[in-house]
Amino acid sequence: MPNSLNTLRKTLRKQRRALNSFQQKQAEQSVFNRIIRQPEFQRAQKIGVYLHAFGEIHTGKIMEYCFVHGKAVYLPMICNMNQRLVWVQISNDQYRNKRFSHHPLGMKEPMAARGMHVSNLDLLLMPLLACDIHGTRIGMGGGYYDKTLASAYRKPFRLGLAHSFQLIRQPLAREPWDQPLDALLTPEMHILFKRKMG
Template sequence: MPRQQFRKQLLAARQALSTAEREAAAQQVSDHLLALPELQQSTTVGSYYSVRAELPTQTLNQQLQLQHRLALPVLHPISLQHLLFLKVHPQTRWQANTYNIPEPQLRCPDIVPLSALRVLLVPLVGFDAHGNRLGMGGGFYDRTLAAWHQGLLPDLQPIGLAFDCQYVEALPHAPWDVPLPRVITPAKVWDFRG
């Protein structure tokens, strides 16, 4: 099945979940995530602001802020189709980006380099038994994770967040796609690190 067809099918499955199912799933994913050894001490976590039918992250982000330094992505103003991560704090001002996704207003003092992140939570449309990730098609996270994939950010731990219905046995993937080492769903923590 072509990627576009997988994307359509998986987005429809995600969309079919009720608000209550989404919230319950988000709580289970949060419980799994917050129990990970990497999050038992204060650290720097990159997350994202969930939109549309993505696994809700707003409550999780609030929980993360209580114990960790939280950074959220903004569209890079110069390197198009790349992401920058900005520290989130009580004074953060928010604005909608080109895709109508809320993001912190760009302030240079708030920029958190990827090398400073220890955990990076990654949105996805689907994932498979090998950790291959299907996104929305823009390639933002593949570009963001390219340096990690090349071994240049050994301290970074990318983790996908998903509903159980976003799993498929095998996804088509391209050479530039970056597979994830772990994905957390309500049912379990998928570990693909071998």
């Protein structure tokens, strides 16, 4: 299985990077139109968001909407001591002026600040490479989200954002440490999963 998983990762990475800016804008708009109608999003006050860096669904519109509607936006920062993510609140001003630092892995992070534990968030928007129809999520391979969510059973609500081709119809192998999603949102659909609470 590891071999086919590596192949799947490689294929989806390539497919994601091949999207042009028009396709990305369309996908972002469709996902945005769907997410603002979701009760989990409407109720949430503290929202964890990712900064797109590798062809994921873009999150700019969602963040702008949150700032306008008084929702607190938090970005992940890798804690080098334990390889887990902590969540740092950012302001509209920080976002617009792109005041971020560059992580060696290629993504942008909030400037060094004290972050909070993921369980303090109401909603977590998660990037992914693939997700199956049972909510099994495959990330970029670093395991940061899995390690971080292992100690947060009930909160936050875990919502994966994905391009349509990232939804895999056949079940993906789920390892004991894999942290499943509560729901998936693509430009075409919204799928709710039944996650077993620990």
